[in-house]
Amino acid sequence: MQQIDRTTLLLDESICRANIRRMATKAKQSGARFRPHFKTHQSLKIGEWFREEGVEAITVSSVAMAEYFSALWRDITIAIPLNVLEIPRINQIDPACKINVCVMSTNALSRLQTELQREVGVWIKIDVGYHRTGLQPGDDEIRRIVEWLGAHGQASKMRLLGFLAHAGQSYAATSADAIRAIDAEARSILENVREQHADAVDDLHISLGDTPSCSIVDNFQGVDELRPGNFVFYDLMQYTSGVCRLIDIALAMACPVIARHSDKLVVHGGSAHFSKDCIRGNDRDDCYGWVVDKRSSDITHGWNAADTELRLTSLSQEHGTITGPNEQLDRYDIGDYVLVLPVHSCLTGCSMKVYRTLTGEYLDHL
Amino acid sequence: MQQIDRTTLLLDESICRANIRRMATKAKQSGARFRPHFKTHQSLKIGEWFREEGVEAITVSSVAMAEYFSALWRDITIAIPLNVLEIPRINQIDPACKINVCVMSTNALSRLQTELQREVGVWIKIDVGYHRTGLQPGDDEIRRIVEWLGAHGQASKMRLLGFLAHAGQSYAATSADAIRAIDAEARSILENVREQHADAVDDLHISLGDTPSCSIVDNFQGVDELRPGNFVFYDLMQYTSGVCRLIDIALAMACPVIARHSDKLVVHGGSAHFSKDCIRGNDRDDCYGWVVDKRSSDITHGWNAADTELRLTSLSQEHGTITGPNEQLDRYDIGDYVLVLPVHSCLTGCSMKVYRTLTGEYLDHL
Numbered sequence: 001m002q003q004i005d006r007t008t009l010l011l012d013e014s015i016c017r018a019n020i021r022r023m024a025t026k027a028k029q030s031g032a033r034f035r036p037h038f039k040t041h042q043s044l045k046i047g048e049w050f051r052e053e054g055v056e057a058i059t060v061s062s063v064a065m066a067e068y069f070s071a072l073w074r075d076i077t078i079a080i081p082l083n084v085l086e087i088p089r090i091n092q093i094d095p096a097c098k099i100n101v102c103v104m105s106t107n108a109l110s111r112l113q114t115e116l117q118r119e120v121g122v123w124i125k126i127d128v129g130y131h132r133t134g135l136q137p138g139d140d141e142i143r144r145i146v147e148w149l150g151a152h153g154q155a156s157k158m159r160l161l162g163f164l165a166h167a168g169q170s171y172a173a174t175s176a177d178a179i180r181a182i183d184a185e186a187r188s189i190l191e192n193v194r195e196q197h198a199d200a201v202d203d204l205h206i207s208l209g210d211t212p213s214c215s216i217v218d219n220f221q222g223v224d225e226l227r228p229g230n231f232v233f234y235d236l237m238q239y240t241s242g243v244c245r246l247i248d249i250a251l252a253m254a255c256p257v258i259a260r261h262s263d264k265l266v267v268h269g270g271s272a273h274f275s276k277d278c279i280r281g282n283d284r285d286d287c288y289g290w291v292v293d294k295r296s297s298d299i300t301h302g303w304n305a306a307d308t309e310l311r312l313t314s315l316s317q318e319h320g321t322i323t324g325p326n327e328q329l330d331r332y333d334i335g336d337y338v339l340v341l342p343v344h345s346c347l348t349g350c351s352m353k354v355y356r357t358l359t360g361e362y363l364d365h366l
Numbered sequence: 367m368q369q370i371d372r373t374t375l376l377l378d379e380s381i382c383r384a385n386i387r388r389m390a391t392k393a394k395q396s397g398a399r400f401r402p403h404f405k406t407h408q409s410l411k412i413g414e415w416f417r418e419e420g421v422e423a424i425t426v427s428s429v430a431m432a433e434y435f436s437a438l439w440r441d442i443t444i445a446i447p448l449n450v451l452e453i454p455r456i457n458q459i460d461p462a463c464k465i466n467v468c469v470m471s472t473n474a475l476s477r478l479q480t481e482l483q484r485e486v487g488v489w490i491k492i493d494v495g496y497h498r499t500g501l502q503p504g505d506d507e508i509r510r511i512v513e514w515l516g517a518h519g520q521a522s523k524m525r526l527l528g529f530l531a532h533a534g535q536s537y538a539a540t541s542a543d544a545i546r547a548i549d550a551e552a553r554s555i556l557e558n559v560r561e562q563h564a565d566a567v568d569d570l571h572i573s574l575g576d577t578p579s580c581s582i583v584d585n586f587q588g589v590d591e592l593r594p595g596n597f598v599f600y601d602l603m604q605y606t607s608g609v610c611r612l613i614d615i616a617l618a619m620a621c622p623v624i625a626r627h628s629d630k631l632v633v634h635g636g637s638a639h640f641s642k643d644c645i646r647g648n649d650r651d652d653c654y655g656w657v658v659d660k661r662s663s664d665i666t667h668g669w670n671a672a673d674t675e676l677r678l679t680s681l682s683q684e685h686g687t688i689t690g691p692n693e694q695l696d697r698y699d700i701g702d703y704v705l706v707l708p709v710h711s712c713l714t715g716c717s718m719k720v721y722r723t724l725t726g727e728y729l730d731h732l
Contacts, residue, residue, distance in 0.1 A: 005451040039683060055386035062634070064372065080684055081458035084701050085371040107700055133632040134686060149434055168682070174475050189678045234611045258447035259470055259499045266499040268428070268449050272716045275521065316534070317712050318404060318427045318446055320497060332475060335450050346683050350638045350717070 001360035015250040024053040030220035037229025123164035128186035162205035170212035233345035243257035275347035289340035367726035390591035392420040396586035403595025487532035494552035496534040528571035536578035549579035641713035655706035
C-alpha cells in the first residue's frame, strides 16, 4: 500500500456505510422514499454503497452532477432552480435516466416547453423559512405553474411531481428542539401548499429533508421523499450543532507536518484543501479543523475520535497552523502527519476531488 | 464558439498579460530575478505567457505543482517548508529541472542527506514578521544549517542558495505606506541575516516579494529575487487594499441567474466555485464578489470594470445571492448570467480547475 506522503483526504468506509445504513433505515421506517443528495460526496463509487442499501433515486445540485451520475443511476432530481441555459445539456442526458427539475416560474416552463426534447418531472420549489430561494407558500405563481402544467397536459413533456423545499435554516439551529420545530414547520407549509392544489392535480408529492432534521427527527410519516446529503460524511459543523457524534465523522485530512515552532505546528494543509469554512469562536478563536489521533502507526486502523485539544486555527492557501497544549504538539515533528476532522465535508470533498480509504483505495469525485 | 451555459471562470487574457508584463518590467528595472509564484494560476498555458516576458524560473508551493510544471520548466523553487515525506517524489522529477527546497532545521537536512538522489538548491526560510512560519532572524538554527551545509560540502547533494521569506502581513496592510514599511523591514531583516553569514558562505541570495509589496514598491535594488504570485490575476482583496485597479482584475465568474426575487437574484455560483473568502464588512455586510457589466452581449468584448452596486452577499455550496439596488437587479432575469469579480483569485482558480478566455479557449489548471 502506498505510504501517505502528501495532503490526503481519508475516508473511513465503515463509518460512511454506517451513516448511509442508519439514514436508509430511518427513511424506510417512515415510509418515505430516500433520495439522498449526492452533492456531498460526488462519487460514483460511494454512490454504490447507497445502492447496496436499496437506494434507487438520487439528488444532485447541478446539471454537471446529473451528467456524471447518469452513467450509473436511472432517476435523478436536480434540486436547484433550473438554469434554463442548460436545457440543451439536459436533453443530452441518457433518455433511460429519469430527470426531475425544479422550477419557480412560468417563464422557466415556457423555456422548457420550447426547448425540451425529452421528458422531465417538475418540482415546484417552495421557501419553507430558509429564505435563500423558493416561492413563498402564498405566492400566486404557484397556482399559475400548476395551471400552466395542467393546461398543457399531454402536449407537454413535463409532469408535475409536487413541492420541494430545503429547510436550510436548520444548519444554524442551536438545539435539537429548534431543529424539530424547523422540520415541523417546513412539513406543515408543504402539506398546506399541497392541500391547496389537491383539486387541480392528484397525487402531488412533498420532498424535503436536510441533514440536521433527518438526523434529529425520528419519524417522517407523511413526507413522500427525504433528500439529506451531508450525513454521508458528517463534519465538525454537524458535530458542534449536536447533529452527529464525533465517531460519525467519516473524513479526516492527513496533513504532513512541515514545521515545529515553540507554540505551534505548521502543516501542509490549507484553504486549497479544507476550503475556508470555519467554526467561529470568540475573538481570534476561529477553528478550521480538529486534530484526532491515529489508532496506531498503521493508518488502516483509522483514528480515535476522542477529541484532542489541538486545533487547526489558521489557514492560508497551502499552510495550516495547529495550536494547542505543548505536550500534545510535542507528539509531532517533521516527517509525521496529523489527522484533521474537517469543518465542512462537502467543500472539503470539492477541494480535494479524490478520497483515499483507510485500506489505500482511491475513490472518484466529479 | 460554445455559449456560456454554466458557472464559468472567465479570464481576460489581455489584462493578465499586462499584469505579467508590468511586473516583469519592474523586476528587470530593479535588477532582481523574477521568479513568479505559479500557485495562483497553476496553468501550463498561462505559464507560457510569462516565458514570453523572459521568465525562466518559477516558484510553486507543493511538490505536486513542481511535478506538473517540470514538464515545461527547468528551474523551480518549492517555496513551502520541505515536507520530508515527499523527498522520494522530488527524486523522481526530471533531473534536467533544477529543484530548490526550503528548510528550517538540520533535521530536514539529515533526511535530505539520507534520501536525496538528485541535486537540490536549499533556501533557509526566515520569518520577516508574518509569523506564519520561518526561522526567527536570531535563531541559532540558522547558523547550524549554514554550518551543516558547509561541513558536508562536496559530499552533499545540497547547495545553499540563501535566505527566503514571505512578508504575508502585507495582505492585511491598510495603506501603501504600511506596505512600503513592511517591505523595507523584510528586506532589512534578510540583508542582516545574509550579512551575519557572509563569512561562512559567499554569494548568498535573498528572495522575497509578495504581491502587495511588489505592486506598491517601485524599486527592489539589492533584492536578488522576487516571487509575487497573485498579481497575475489580482482580485477584490487586492483592489480593496489599494494594491491594484479594478481594471487590473483578470478574472470574472459567469454565474447563470436561476431565480429573481423581489429583493435579490439567486445565481448558480457558490462556495464550490468561489471558495469562501470574503471581504468582511460591518454586521451582515460580508461580500463574496462584485458584479460587473458585460461590455456588450458578446462576451468576447469582456466586462466594464466600472463598479455596479450589485454584490454577492451570501454563498452556499452551489447557490449565490446577489443584492443591490432594484433598478440594477432588474437588468437580469433567468436565462441571463451575471459576471462576478472574485474576492480571492487563487482559491477561485483552485475551485474551478479550468479557465475560459474571452475568445472561448479553455486553459488548464493543475
